[in-house]
Amino acid sequence: MPNRVHSYVHLHLVSDATGETLIAVARAAAAQYASVRAIEHVYPLVRSTKQLDRVTTEIEAAPGIVLYTLIGAELAERLEARCKEYGAPCVSVLAPVLNVFQSYLGTQSTPRIGGQHVLNADYFRRIDALNYTLVHDDGQMVEDLEEADVVLIGISRTSKTPTGIYLANRGIKTANIPIVPGIPLPPQLESLSGPLVVGLVASPERIVQIRQNRLLSLNDRDNTAYVDRLAVAEEIAFTRKLCARHEWPTIDVTRRSIEETAAAILALHKEHRDA
Template identity: 45%
Template sequence: MQQNTITLHLVSEATGQTLDAVARACIAQFPNTDVRLRHWNLIRSRLQLRRVLRHIALDRGPVMSSLTDPALQADMEAGCVSLQVRLLDVLDNAVTFLSEETGETATRHPGGQYIMDENYYQRIEAMHYVLAHDDGQETDDLNEADLVLVGVSRVSKTPTCFYLANRGIKAANVPLVMGIEPPPSLFTLKRPVIGLTIDPQTLIEIRRTRLSQMMPNSRHADPSADYAYIDLEKVQEELRWARRLCRHHNWPVIDVTRRSIEETSASILDLIAPQ
């Protein structure tokens, strides 16, 4: 099937993260269309908006907007009508819905979700914690963590910890290496320990890529040089050993093979949520 191509303009008064996430979630449902995103962030004046509209006129395409200022919203709507491009305000229906439910008039404050409150500083603290406790560092104070991830090399422990930190979760991660005893503190924790595992063949491909990136110009750049690290039989044995260890200590295990970091993190949050 021939692929369609469109330009989708995203116009936001703030950082554009919310709008980008909504757009990408929707775009994923249309695999036969190539959607080129144009981001227009921190648009808070009519002068800035007129500049955006000029660019839209040069590269026509539908517009998704998260503007909250009524005057800017009106100008956006008038501009899109004039250019004959479709406009969707992704926040307006939700804000109207909540206003009706709460009986409170929305403040229409740009970037209202980005405030330096207690939650903000909690996320910063969690990020610092992840940096200090990545890949088995500083294992003597793991009880300060909200949770600890364990698993063999390259099962996405580190990126998952950073994603959780952005949710305010202090997550440490400890690598499981056959032949090396895990730190004793891991077995006396009063915090959740969660294992990550993955399909052996998928893990081998990830490791091959990693080896090639680490040694791009070396005469040993051929990943086959690191035999045990990417040998199927060895990798299967490694993963089975890690699973047995987790089962022995009653640590739940999440298979990340077909999961994104976001999906893995959602499963972790479900596991640690109060019952």
């Protein structure tokens, strides 16, 4: 088949549930093609032929790659037949994985739409973690820090809050404590025995850049100390010394995404829990 060079590609993501699995897979694949912009068309909760017909009409209007997770065989076959008519490649994201499971386990799967979103104990554990994390953001409610799984510390703009929320979605109760010049840290922090304490740091240049953008968005041009490189470097040095004194691990988030930072913390948390 001839190579097709596009500056963009339409990605049609068809799901009978929320579409989260499809979005994650599609973005992971699209990220490997830096010169191509993926235009996502997400169709969640497609569970009838009428709904599917609306989807295929849109696929015909903007042909591209079609990925789907449809449990019902009739809908899947109908989608694949239409895509074949349009010349649009169509792939079931779960089919190869389910085939491996079936071959290894020697048994058929039990089709369940959105089965990963069932309201089980794990789901409620994640909700509980999210509630805890939101209440313990930015140094609040330090009286019960011992109940946390992870406590993040760091200076302003080291992504403590978004990292904590990401961890909460993985079921990890996360509190975060800001390190602010001239303001003492809560005494509860240094006496923790259960939670894993992790320091987040970054290069002074990166912190200054983010803080400058923050001040611009707030239309605040007077807070020069907040973006002074030497002052920022001192804040980072203080964080590193504090963590070294207590043997708390540090993670440099300068070039890390939230997901990468969270993955590193999850690995540290597993080691901490096992120990």
